[in-house]
Amino acid sequence: MNDTGTLPDVEQIDVKAVDHKESGSLYKKREKIHPKRVNGTYRSLKWWIMIVTLGIYYVTPWLRWDRGPGAPDQAVLIDLPGRRFYFFFIEIWPQEVYYLTGMLVMAGLGLFFITSLVGRAWCGYACWQTVWTDLFVYVERWIEGDRAARIRLDKEPMSASKAGKRILKYIVWLLISVATGGAWVFYFADAPSLAIDLVTFNALPVAYITVLVLTFTTFTAGGFMREQICIYMCPWPRIQGAMMDEESAVVTYRGDRGEPRGPHKKGSSWEGRGDCVDCNQCIAACPTGIDIRNGLQLECISCALCIDACDSVMAKVGRPAGLIAYASVAGEERRRRGENAGVRMARPRTLFYFGLWAAVGLFMIWALISRSDLDINVLHDRNPLFVALKDGRIQNGYTFKILNKAREQRIMVLSIEGLPGARLKVVGSSDSGDDATPFFTAEPDRVHSFRLFVSAPGDIVKSDSMPIRFVLSDQGTRARAQYDTVFRGPGK
Amino acid sequence: MAEKHIDDVTGVETTGHEWDGVRELNNPLPNWWRWIFYACIVWSVGYFVAYPAWPLVSSYTKGMLGYSSRAAVAAEVAMAKESQKVHLDKLKKASLQDIRTEPELLNFALAGGRSAFNVNCSQCHGSGAQGAKGYPNLNDDEWLWGGTLDAIHHTITHGVRNADGEQARDSAMPAFLKDEVLEAAQINDVAEFVLALSGQKGDAAAAERGKAIFAEQCVSCHGENGQGNAEFGAPALNNGIWLYGGDKETLVETISYSRSGVMPAWGKILDPVVVKQLAIYIHSLGGGQ
Numbered sequence: 001m002n003d004t005g006t007l008p009d010v011e012q013i014d015v016k017a018v019d020h021k022e023s024g025s026l027y028k029k030r031e032k033i034h035p036k037r038v039n040g041t042y043r044s045l046k047w048w049i050m051i052v053t054l055g056i057y058y059v060t061p062w063l064r065w066d067r068g069p070g071a072p073d074q075a076v077l078i079d080l081p082g083r084r085f086y087f088f089f090i091e092i093w094p095q096e097v098y099y100l101t102g103m104l105v106m107a108g109l110g111l112f113f114i115t116s117l118v119g120r121a122w123c124g125y126a127c128w129q130t131v132w133t134d135l136f137v138y139v140e141r142w143i144e145g146d147r148a149a150r151i152r153l154d155k156e157p158m159s160a161s162k163a164g165k166r167i168l169k170y171i172v173w174l175l176i177s178v179a180t181g182g183a184w185v186f187y188f189a190d191a192p193s194l195a196i197d198l199v200t201f202n203a204l205p206v207a208y209i210t211v212l213v214l215t216f217t218t219f220t221a222g223g224f225m226r227e228q229i230c231i232y233m234c235p236w237p238r239i240q241g242a243m244m245d246e247e248s249a250v251v252t253y254r255g256d257r258g259e260p261r262g263p264h265k266k267g268s269s270w271e272g273r274g275d276c277v278d279c280n281q282c283i284a285a286c287p288t289g290i291d292i293r294n295g296l297q298l299e300c301i302s303c304a305l306c307i308d309a310c311d312s313v314m315a316k317v318g319r320p321a322g323l324i325a326y327a328s329v330a331g332e333e334r335r336r337r338g339e340n341a342g343v344r345m346a347r348p349r350t351l352f353y354f355g356l357w358a359a360v361g362l363f364m365i366w367a368l369i370s371r372s373d374l375d376i377n378v379l380h381d382r383n384p385l386f387v388a389l390k391d392g393r394i395q396n397g398y399t400f401k402i403l404n405k406a407r408e409q410r411i412m413v414l415s416i417e418g419l420p421g422a423r424l425k426v427v428g429s430s431d432s433g434d435d436a437t438p439f440f441t442a443e444p445d446r447v448h449s450f451r452l453f454v455s456a457p458g459d460i461v462k463s464d465s466m467p468i469r470f471v472l473s474d475q476g477t478r479a480r481a482q483y484d485t486v487f488r489g490p491g492k
Numbered sequence: 493m494a495e496k497h498i499d500d501v502t503g504v505e506t507t508g509h510e511w512d513g514v515r516e517l518n519n520p521l522p523n524w525w526r527w528i529f530y531a532c533i534v535w536s537v538g539y540f541v542a543y544p545a546w547p548l549v550s551s552y553t554k555g556m557l558g559y560s561s562r563a564a565v566a567a568e569v570a571m572a573k574e575s576q577k578v579h580l581d582k583l584k585k586a587s588l589q590d591i592r593t594e595p596e597l598l599n600f601a602l603a604g605g606r607s608a609f610n611v612n613c614s615q616c617h618g619s620g621a622q623g624a625k626g627y628p629n630l631n632d633d634e635w636l637w638g639g640t641l642d643a644i645h646h647t648i649t650h651g652v653r654n655a656d657g658e659q660a661r662d663s664a665m666p667a668f669l670k671d672e673v674l675e676a677a678q679i680n681d682v683a684e685f686v687l688a689l690s691g692q693k694g695d696a697a698a699a700e701r702g703k704a705i706f707a708e709q710c711v712s713c714h715g716e717n718g719q720g721n722a723e724f725g726a727p728a729l730n731n732g733i734w735l736y737g738g739d740k741e742t743l744v745e746t747i748s749y750s751r752s753g754v755m756p757a758w759g760k761i762l763d764p765v766v767v768k769q770l771a772i773y774i775h776s777l778g779g780g781q
Contacts, residue, residue, distance in 0.1 A: 387622070387632045397631070427776045
C-alpha cells in the first residue's frame, strides 16, 4: 500500500483497473521459464532417477540373450514381422497379447497407488516429459548459463556469440533427440544390425521415418513445449486429482509458519513474522513457473525443487528446513493442533490400489508360469456338418492347427476321446496312417494346419451332436494339449 | 444491414444479429487455419491436373500422370501371379501322386483347388461340396466314376455326358417305362428289391419278385450285389447314399425315366494346372481312394 504522506485524509486504495479485453481473454501467451539451478535431496533424487530411467531406455536394446540357432539373440525385442515379443527368457505369441494388457493395467494401477501415497511423484520424477525436459534444461544451463544469464541472453540482440550458443545448444539437443529416436527403433529390430543399416542408408524407410518423427517430437517437446504439455496437453494431472486424498503427501508451503512473509534483515528478530523471507527462490526454481505459496495447483508437478531451494535459503538465514515440505492436508491439520502429524500410508484407498495391483500381478505371474508351449485349435467343418459314408459310418471334417511354441521339432500323437470305434484320417501328412492315432512332426516355433476326418459307426452316433475331446501328446516331453469339440450326426 | 455491435465481456464484435437476446461472437478464423485452407486450394488445383478428377458426360478427366486404380489392381494381380509362378511350375511338372505326398506342394494345391472349386464347381456341387439332388456329394467315399486321383482328374478334365469330347464319361441307363422295357408292376417290384438291397423296409414279397428282374436287367451295369460299377458310372444301390433319392417314389421315377446328369469338360475351360489342383482338392475332401 502506498503512503501519500502529504494528504493524510485521502486513503490510496491499491487497485488495478480491470481492462475488459484482457480479463475476458481466454488466451495467454506463453512466457518462457528459466528454472534456476538448485542443490538438495530431491534434486539428487531426480538426477538418480534420470540416470536409471534413461540408462534403461538406451541400453536395453543392446542386451543379448541366447535362444539357440535361428532365433534372435536380443534380450528385449518386438519382432513385428515374425509376430513375436521376446523379453529375456519369455517369448510371447500374438494371441497372448493379454500379457501386455496386464502390464498396462498394472502400470495404471501402480500409478494410482503411488499417487495416493505421494501425489504426483510420477509427474515430478519419472515421466519421460519431465526427464527429457530436465535433461534439455541441463544442457541449456551448461551452454547458456544459469537463470540470470539466460534471461539476459534472451533480451540481447542477435550476435555472433549468441547465435553460436544457440546453435551449439540445438546441436546437442538434436543429438540427444536422434539418440532417443534411434533407441526406440532398436527395440523393434536387432540393434547391432539395424545400427549399421541406418548409417549405411540400407535400413527400411519406416525406420528412418520413425527416427525422424521421434527426433522431431523429442526436440520440440523437450526443447520448446516443456511445461505446456504438462499444463495443457496431458490428461494425467486431471486424473491424479481423483487419486489423492487428505492423507496423500504433496508439496506444501506451511503458511502458518511462513506468514506473514517479508524481507528479513540480517540480525533482526524473527518475532511476529513468518519464516518466509519472500526471496522468490521457490518460483525461480520451479520448472512450471508457479508460486507454491498459493497452495497446491494444477501446474505443480511435485518435483520438489522448491523444497530444495527453500531449504537452502532457510539454512542460510539460520532457520529450520521444511518451510516447504512433502506433507498431507490432514497431517498439517494434526500438526497445527499440536498432535504428531504422522504419515498414514495404510488406508483403505492405498490398500485397495495395492491389492488390485498385486492381484493383477500375481495373476499374470501365474499365467506365465502355467503357460504351455503346445496348443491346438480345432475348427469343425460347418459345410457340410457331417457326411454319410458307404458303409453306414458318419464322418465329420475338422481343420486343426498345432501351435508348437517350443524351439525344437516335436513328434506328436493325436487321439480322440468320447467316440468309441472312431477312426482318424489326416490329409497329406505322410507320417499318418488311417488308424486311430495318427502322428505328426511339428517344426519349431510354427503353426501347422491339417485337415482331419473322424468317422464313427452309424449306430454309435445317437444324437445330432456328441461331445468329443481331441488329445495331442508330445512323445518326448509328455506335454499334452486338448481341445473339446463336437461330433455331428443326422440326429433323429 | 446488420448493425455493428461489440460484446461487453470479451470486446469482440458480434455478427450483428440477435435471437431472443442471444448474440454470436464473430471471431475471425485464426491465421494458421486460413493459410492452410489457401494451401489446400492450391493443392487441389494441382491434384485436378495430375490425377483423375472430374466426370465428363461418358468419360472422365484422366490426369497427366495417367494413374488409374484399375491399372494398379491389375499390376498387383500380375505381381501375385508372378510370385505364385514358382509353385505353379512345380505343380505342372509333378505327377498327382507326387503332389499328394509332398507337404509344401500339397498345401499349395489344396489352397488353389479350394479357390478354383469355389469359383467353378460350387454352383452345382454346393459350397461345401455336399451336392444336392442330382449333383454328387464329393465329401463321401462313393464315386460314380471312380475315386482315385487319376479317375477324379479324368472326370474333371473331360466331364460327363457332354458333346465336347470322346473322352467324356458317358453311359446311358435305359428308361425302363418310357422305352417300354418293363411294365409298371415290374418296376414297382424292382424298386422294392432295391429298397431291400439298401437296407430299407419294404414289401418282402414284391422284393422277391423284383430280384429276378434285377438279375436280368440291372446286374450288367449295377453289379451282382448292386455294388455299382465305376466303368459305367453306375452307382452302388446297396448303401444309403443316393444321388436322386432312395425312397420308393424316387426309385420308381429313376427306373421309369432314367437319369443322365451332365458335367462340363473343365479341361477345355480351365488351365491344366488348375485342373490338377482341383483333382487334388476333391480327392482330399474325405472320400478319396
